Amino acid sequence: MKIRIKFSKQGNMRFIGHLDVMRYFQKVMRRADVNIRYSEGFSPHQIMSFAAPLGVGLTGSGEYLDIEVLSTDSSAEMLRRMNATMAEGIHIVSYKKLPDDAVNAMSLVAACDYTVRLREGYAEKLGTTNADFMNGLVSYIANGNLEIVKKTKKGERLVDLKPLIFDSAVTEDGEGIFLKLSSGSANNIKPELVLEAYCNSMGKEFPAFGFAINREEVYADNGSEQAHDFVTLESFGEDIE
């Protein structure tokens, strides 16, 4: 049986890298007595896969992993058991059963939501205010030239970020920005890429540690290239009563 787990990774857990998060969850499964399925062979491993790695330094509110189990209790009970054995900063948000023919989370990923804020002191360093920076960024996304040189394993190539930014808006308090960005294997862009392009357009050096970035949610695309229909990865599953 396939299960999709949604979790948040907040606070000091932003310093734990992706590989260590995987190891962490393998141990969670054993601590919480999740009847997870193991692969065959001499050194069996748990059937577990993550939707999209989150970079060190970033926090996330809607992170996903898929597992396969041999049996399970109700979603509520599994949430209780897993959350009873969490490190501070990691919290299981939902535990849902997927249809047997469900595609794994990793290959579904099409877009991610982010909220970006300037860390304390960085607005001054950039010679601006939080509000001005964010408003400027929104109009840059709307009107500016977003062609950047992207470094890949194969070399450098020119990428236009504009069609890969699906949405942007200043947050309610006026101090941050909300971004919906293309993600997944085909056109993956990180929020840092947009922020760097914006800083460069102003002739400022991109402050690598200047931003607090939270990934809010991860989406699949049920629509098409022309007409996107983004749905959360969580929506593919159902609660177990």
Next chain:
Amino acid sequence: MRKLALSDEVLLSVSQPARYIGGEINMVVKDPSKVDVRFAMCFPDVYDIGMSHLGIQILYDMFNRREDTYCERVYSPWTDLDKIMREEQIPLFALESQDPVKDFDFLGITLQYEMSYTNILQVLDLSQIPLHAADRTWEHPIVIGGGPCSYNPEPIAEFFDMFYIGEGEVVYAQLIETYKESKKRGDSREQFLKAAAQIKGIYVPSLYDVEYNEDGTLKSFKPNCPEAPETVEKVLVMDFANEVYPEKPLVPFIKVTQDRVVLEIMRGCIRGCRFCQAGQIYKPLREKNVEYLKELAYKMLKSTGHEEISLSSLSSSDYTDIEEMVTYLVDEFHGKGVNVSLPSLRIDAFSLDVMSKVQDVKKSSLTFAPEGGTQRMRDVINKGLTEEDILNGAAEAFRGGWNRVKLYFMLGQPTETVEDCEGIALLSEKITEVFFDEVPKEKRQGKVQVVASTSFFVPKPFTPFQWAQMCTKEEFLEKARIVNRKMKEMKNHKCLKYNWHEADVTVLEGVLARGDRKVAAVIEDAYKNGALYDSWSESFKNDVWMQAFENCGVDIDFYTTRERSLDELFPWDFIDVGVTKEFLKREWNNAMNAKVTPNCRMQCSGCGAKNFGGGVCFEN
């Protein structure tokens, strides 16, 4: 959210920031303002190594069971963070509360290997605690050392307020009570140190005066006040069978060396190998109750979620219930997502049977530690393993499908000849011959491989070899060349592999192991000139050390190659480990005559440890 001592800028610019943030599963959280005593427990090496240490997990658990004490952890910052902390003057902090170590009541430092000594100075320095105990006031923590190297604490004595000689479970409670009373009475720091010195097992170096003879050897070692005892007695756990053990060990986020549940099944050893310090200082052998161990295995796997469990002891095959214990682990956990990692067991029908159950025979190898290349050499070092044992074990293993064997030897032990060195190659060759004899051609899967590794012998205090002359660097390397040359002459040399390493660190280890108070200046000089992480080959700076010996006018050979007379007063003789100097002398003489001494279960040799009143000495 727990506060952090380091900013995002710092944490995101160093490797493995998870080393510095704490917050691991099973971390103990207390309100520091509600305890009487704050204890910072330090392993002076990087987190990945320190977190793998069983002793600290035991003491962390023990201290934190006390309501009046909060024990937190400290490790050496890696070189990248070390640099930043110095530049920005960030004080070293404990992982739990992230508070500066300098504000703690105690800083406990475990002394696991000599080559960590410069890291001790790093920890003190970064903590902004004076390096010398003499310069500390009540403003600073009491710095206490413990662990195997505290059995000769003299080279680092001036950096410590006190040492704990023995097993941590025994007198820490008494020390904490004494500390609390002293504080309540408004004692001076010196008054407290004197009170502590009266606790069995506690050694306060500042309360002893040292005199030297003209030739540099020790003339006298005497207490300078009535509170300090003439000899400091080792303390150890005598009701070991059911001694409390951590049920919820810490689970690091990053992969550390020991990423598994470790069950300590016994302490001490019956074998009496003459080079081995652990074998003497942990005497007598004491075993844990097997039913208690089974219960612990369950609880610890459950509380950590680890995917592997292993057993810890000096010689697991000597544990009375080893077959029951190993069978239990395999039956109970193997195939349920938990790997059973077997300790190094004597190779026999039983161990091969369980190994074939839990390991992929084709991928795993068998390990023997003959330590000496000829029977004569093994008799000198009292290693009870015979060539017959090894060849029979190998034959049985080859029949069972294994084809890889690892052999461990030591080079440079007393009386060693060219023949003994060459014996390493000859023994390796014989093992390959066993393979060709035992396994018919059509059944051979892959070729046989024998990997022999040698380490260089360092004489250690409280061993029969404490009188031994150590080899020079050149002698060590020549011995390795002899082995290497002989290996290449062997008919089956293509099946043989030989590993050895540089000898610079070994020479230094030799100085620090049997050093006296004069060596402290060298350690400090080396540290101040950049020596750090000396046990890591990539950061070891031999030239800095050599310069330090020269700067301080300390002669390396005096500590390493010098011949010591049987009546020489050693810097560590004031410690009573239970095993008497008379016994060690007898054993030294037996070694010179290549005479084997039976193990503790065969016959008592009167080492002195019987006085502790328990363990293997009273089995029958």
